[in-house]
Amino acid sequence: MAKVRVHELAKELGITSKDAVAKLQELGEFVRSASSTIEAPVVKKLRGAFRDAQEAKSTAPAKAPQPAPKAAAPKPAAAPVANDLPAESKAPAAPAEQAPAAPAFKTPEAPKAESGSGQPEGGTSETKPAPKPAAARPAPARPGADRTGAPRPGNNPFATSQGMPRGGRGDGDRSGGPRPGNNPFATSQGMPRPGGRRDDERGGQRPAAGAGGPRPAAGAGGPRPGAPRPGAPRPGAPRPGGARPTPGMMPNRTERPAAPGRGGAPGGAPRRGPGGGPGGGGGAPVGGGFGKGGRGRGGTAGAFGKGGAGRGKQRKSKRAKRQELEQMSAPSLGGVSVPRGDGSTVIRLRRGSSITEFAEKIDANPAALVTVLFHLGEMATATQSLDEGTFEVLGAELGYKIQVVSPEDEERELLENFDIDLDAELDAEGDAQLEARPPVVTVMGHVDHGKTRLLDAIRKSNVVAGEHGGITQHIGAYQIDHEHEGDNRPITFIDTPGHEAFTAMRARGAKVTDIAVLVVAADDGVMPQTVEALNHAQAANVPIVVAVNKIDKEGANPDKVKGQLTEYGLVPEEYGGETMFVHVSALKGDGIDELLEAVLLTADAALDMRANPNKDARGIAIEANLDKGRGAVATVLVQSGTLNVGDTIVAGVAHGRVRAMFNEDGDNVSEAGPSRPVQVLGLSTVPRAGDTFLVTPDERTGRQIAEKREAADRNAALAKRRKRVSLEDFDQAVAEGKVDTLNLILKGDVSGAVEALEDSLLKIDVGEGVALRVIHRGVGAITQNDVNLATVDNAIIIGFNVRPAERVAELADREGVDLRFYTVIYAAIDDIELALKGMLKPEFEEAQLGTAEIREVFRSSKFGNIAGSIVRSGVIRRNSKARLIRDGVVVGDNLTVESLRRFKDDATEVRTDFECGIGLGSFNDVKEGDIVETYEMREKPRV
Numbered sequence: 040m041a042k043v044r045v046h047e048l049a050k051e052l053g054i055t056s057k058d059a060v061a062k063l064q065e066l067g068e069f070v071r072s073a074s075s076t077i078e079a080p081v082v083k084k085l086r087g088a089f090r091d092a093q094e095a096k097s098t099a100p101a102k103a104p105q106p107a108p109k110a111a112a113p114k115p116a117a118a119p120v121a122n123d124l125p126a127e128s129k130a131p132a133a134p135a136e137q138a139p140a141a142p143a144f145k146t147p148e149a150p151k152a153e154s155g156s157g158q159p160e161g162g163t164s165e166t167k168p169a170p171k172p173a174a175a176r177p178a179p180a181r182p183g184a185d186r187t188g189a190p191r192p193g194n195n196p197f198a199t200s201q202g203m204p205r206g207g208r209g210d211g212d213r214s215g216g217p218r219p220g221n222n223p224f225a226t227s228q229g230m231p232r233p234g235g236r237r238d239d240e241r242g243g244q245r246p247a248a249g250a251g252g253p254r255p256a257a258g259a260g261g262p263r264p265g266a267p268r269p270g271a272p273r274p275g276a277p278r279p280g281g282a283r284p285t286p287g288m289m290p291n292r293t294e295r296p297a298a299p300g301r302g303g304a305p306g307g308a309p310r311r312g313p314g315g316g317p318g319g320g321g322g323a324p325v326g327g328g329f330g331k332g333g334r335g336r337g338g339t340a341g342a343f344g345k346g347g348a349g350r351g352k353q354r355k356s357k358r359a360k361r362q363e364l365e366q367m368s369a370p371s372l373g374g375v376s377v378p379r380g381d382g383s384t385v386i387r388l389r390r391g392s393s394i395t396e397f398a399e400k401i402d403a404n405p406a407a408l409v410t411v412l413f414h415l416g417e418m419a420t421a422t423q424s425l426d427e428g429t430f431e432v433l434g435a436e437l438g439y440k441i442q443v444v445s446p447e448d449e450e451r452e453l454l455e456n457f458d459i460d461l462d463a464e465l466d467a468e469g470d471a472q473l474e475a476r477p478p479v480v481t482v483m484g485h486v487d488h489g490k491t492r493l494l495d496a497i498r499k500s501n502v503v504a505g506e507h508g509g510i511t512q513h514i515g516a517y518q519i520d521h522e523h524e525g526d527n528r529p530i531t532f533i534d535t536p537g538h539e540a541f542t543a544m545r546a547r548g549a550k551v552t553d554i555a556v557l558v559v560a561a562d563d564g565v566m567p568q569t570v571e572a573l574n575h576a577q578a579a580n581v582p583i584v585v586a587v588n589k590i591d592k593e594g595a596n597p598d599k600v601k602g603q604l605t606e607y608g609l610v611p612e613e614y615g616g617e618t619m620f621v622h623v624s625a626l627k628g629d630g631i632d633e634l635l636e637a638v639l640l641t642a643d644a645a646l647d648m649r650a651n652p653n654k655d656a657r658g659i660a661i662e663a664n665l666d667k668g669r670g671a672v673a674t675v676l677v678q679s680g681t682l683n684v685g686d687t688i689v690a691g692v693a694h695g696r697v698r699a700m701f702n703e704d705g706d707n708v709s710e711a712g713p714s715r716p717v718q719v720l721g722l723s724t725v726p727r728a729g730d731t732f733l734v735t736p737d738e739r740t741g742r743q744i745a746e747k748r749e750a751a752d753r754n755a756a757l758a759k760r761r762k763r764v765s766l767e768d769f770d771q772a773v774a775e776g777k778v779d780t781l782n783l784i785l786k787g788d789v790s791g792a793v794e795a796l797e798d799s800l801l802k803i804d805v806g807e808g809v810a811l812r813v814i815h816r817g818v819g820a821i822t823q824n825d826v827n828l829a830t831v832d833n834a835i836i837i838g839f840n841v842r843p844a845e846r847v848a849e850l851a852d853r854e855g856v857d858l859r860f861y862t863v864i865y866a867a868i869d870d871i872e873l874a875l876k877g878m879l880k881p882e883f884e885e886a887q888l889g890t891a892e893i894r895e896v897f898r899s900s901k902f903g904n905i906a907g908s909i910v911r912s913g914v915i916r917r918n919s920k921a922r923l924i925r926d927g928v929v930v931g932d933n934l935t936v937e938s939l940r941r942f943k944d945d946a947t948e949v950r951t952d953f954e955c956g957i958g959l960g961s962f963n964d965v966k967e968g969d970i971v972e973t974y975e976m977r978e979k980p981r982v
């Protein structure tokens with residue numbers, strides 16, 4: 040059963056959402072907000088509570104029912120209804136027993152006026168909430184019936200006070216009014232109010248049994264998913280008659296409209312009887328026998344007899360149906376009905392959400408959405424995570440704007456659950472709290488332009504290195520001191536050169552770097568990765584300092600570099616721009632001081648390099664690994680606050696207490712302030728580069744945050760699996776406009792092979808509209824960094840005579856990155872060429888599964904000929920492909936083992952030397968002595 044939201048129920052009960060939430064809390068049920076969903080038992084509890092409250096309030100008036108309280112209904116919506124009231128319905132209240140089960144519909148707008156006021160049946164039935172006057176028109180009185188306008192009982196499965204009216208009440212009990220709550224599409228209908236139920240109860244009546252009525256919200260709002268289509272039988276056929284006197288609630292049936300023709304059999308009549316009406320919803324009170332008693336499966340008409348009342352009912356029913364049609368959203372793709380948005384309704388979904396979650400947000404039936412998606416050309420199950428693009432397509436089709444919550448938003452929302460609001464914390468910090476902090480620098484550039492060498496040279500330039508004998512440890516980042524205008528100014532360098540690490544961190548929403556040093560070899564000039572690196576930095580709004588390296592080399596042309604970079608918006612100061620260019624020789628150590636100077640000047644000029652050191656630490660994990668002796672070892676960069684040994688922290692999905700901290704010299708440190716990188720011991724697991732870390736008030740909070748992140752990651756991973764590009768579907772991705780470039784990462788065993796492969800690949804005639812780009816190449820195993828880069832740039836990794844490093848294949852699988860391995864260069868080139876031309880299809884090869892010899896043929900009229908066989912080799916599997924061989928000649932091919940039995944039992948597989956019966960579907964030409972050979976098609980690995 041679909042869950043009900045608090046505000047829906049509140050509306051139905053005629054109270055404010057706030058009151059409902061408060062009441063629920065009073066009842067010990069925790070709900071977060073008015074839009075929270077609540078389970079059926081809680082719904083029941085709240086109804087009960089309000090009923091009791093209202094009962095207390097309304098005892099006196101209930102005993103003295105007032106005629107036509109309708110007129111008091113303040114809302115204009117109800118007015119036409121009141122005016123329309125037929126004489127009978129305006130009549131004063133019938134004695135209680137005449138209105139046994141009237142669940143007293145009240146307009147939601149006037150709950151107080153009506154609650155417990157002892158509605159006369161006619162009045163109550165006619166005063167259901169009626170946003171649409173047409174829908175609120177009362178059903179004409181049924182001839183010969185002393186029925187009043189009371190709604191038929193028993194069609195509200197949610198009303199605890201409902202049940203079958205006790206025997207002896209028949210027509211007389213019923214009013215001619217429409218049944219309450221039995222049309223899930225009619226906005227004008229409402230479910231019975233607690234007050235109304237009170238009336239019922241006071242009357243000692245229990246409405247009919249376990250009706251499969253619509254959810255309460257159906258009455259209050261628009262159509263609900265899962266509601267019957269127009270023309271379908273009315274939902275909620277109660278089991279009438281004496282069959283079940285008071286079955287009470289059967290809420291789980293409420294989602295399902297009664298099957299056509301399966302209406303309630305009135306009056307204890309056999310369920311299958313003559314004259315069953317077409318509809319399904321008829322339910323009659325016990326002892327019924329109104330209309331034509333003994334009717335069997337009755338519909339609406341059937342339940343009410345075939346008299347004028349029946350016709351009246353039918354007319355009503357048609358009108359209702361028409362209304363349903365109008366109110367229902369136009370059937371969308373696949374012929375299913377899904378509530379549509381107006382094109383601007385924004386639906387926020389978490390990354391990795393499934394159709395079910397989307398369905399819940401728009402109150403749709405997940406199965407209907409699956410159908411819609413299928414007709415849009417995407418196959419997915421209701422619980423499968425979808426990527427953003429797929430949601431967008433689905434949302435656009437249905438008139439919703441889908442907003443997939445970004446990792447940053449998600450993180451923010453997650454922390455909000457723990458009362459941690461980092462943005463507010465930062466906003467609250469003013470000059471009084473903020474203190475200067477060192478800049479954090481990343482070195483980027485094209486391959487072999489000297490990044491590593493430059494980082495080494497900078498390390499050596501550390502003015503305080505002497506006393507420690509230089510920086511000895513690689514921990515992912517280091518801090519040096521540089522003498523600047525008479526002061527020692529610390530600068531933090533991220534020790535992993537290249538923009539891969541930078542982008543990997545950025546992909547997780549982490550902003551680590553304040554300044555990027557772009558290394559360009561003066562002898563080589565601007566190269567593709569130079570451009571890529573500067574694009575990455577500019578995209579992240581990070582100021583750039585250019586290190587024109589290798590100026591010691593012959594043929595070095597720094598001016599050419601300056602000219603080239605100007606085209607990319609990096610204009611040197613001497614040309615009137617703002618970018619500082621420094622000539623360096625990483626090899627000789629020349630120009631390093633000037634470079635550091637430039638970094639500090641740029642930082643001072645462009646950035647507010649301040650943070651509050653006097654609070655719990657917040658920062659980013661830079662690097663982490665699992666050490667055999669020490670467990671998880673993570674290098675974190677503190678961004679604000681101060682990290683102390685003994686603090687409890689959470690970093691990504693890792694959590695724990697800081698056991699010890701080390702700096703880049705391997706020295707123990709007890710605290711680390713802003714911009715300080717430290718190695719931390721004590722985490723439960725290894726965080727990823729770019730994961731945020733923060734100090735938590737206690738270990739429990741840390742663990743809970745970690746667990747929530749883990750769950751979110753799992754969902755996201757599922758979504759990613761469907762997302763990335765593979766060689767086989769590259770052409771499709773191009774056709775869909777998802778990509779226009781085939782990005783490749785080449786890894787090989789020797790550099791010569793990698794170069795040869797790259798050269799050959801770049802010579803491929805890729806044709807119009809698509810491009811081929813080698814975004815990274817290198818020697819050695821495929822690493823985590825390669826996969827990270829492939830993730831960010833949607834690249835395919837080509838491994839030539841190399842394999843992935845430990846756990847990397849797993850990571851690639853998780854991230855949906857296509858890894859390809861080749862041992863022959865031409866095979867790789869062929870594949871890429873075919874992929875670019877959209878012709879690379881997976882290759883399959885046949886793999887034999889087993890053979891069986893036919894010993895006897897059994898003829899079955901039902902299954903055709905069954906080959907009684909003995910398995911001679913391998914295994915025979917049901918549903919596998921098969922061919923039939925007679926005297927060495929194939930007499931039947933492309934067959935399927937459609938049935939497989941061991942004696943009388945179905946079997947999924949039968950092994951060598953066992954007997955079995957094989958059915959080959961409609962292929963009946965089987966003879967004794969024939970051989971059934973089974974096989975399956977397996978994807979052929981490319982080499």
Ligand SMILES: Nc1nc2c(ncn2[C@@H]2O[C@H](COP(=O)(O)OP(=O)(O)OP(=O)(O)O)[C@@H](O)[C@H]2O)c(=O)[nH]1
Binds near residue numbers: 623
């Ligand atoms: N002559 C000269 N050679 C340099 C200089 N800087 C680096 N090299 C050389 O250039 C080559 C590449 O230097 P790396 O520091 O490994 O370059 P990288 O950018 O880190 O390369 P990848 O890690 O492969 O991306 C090495 O052989 C260095 O010795 C320099 O200033 N002058």
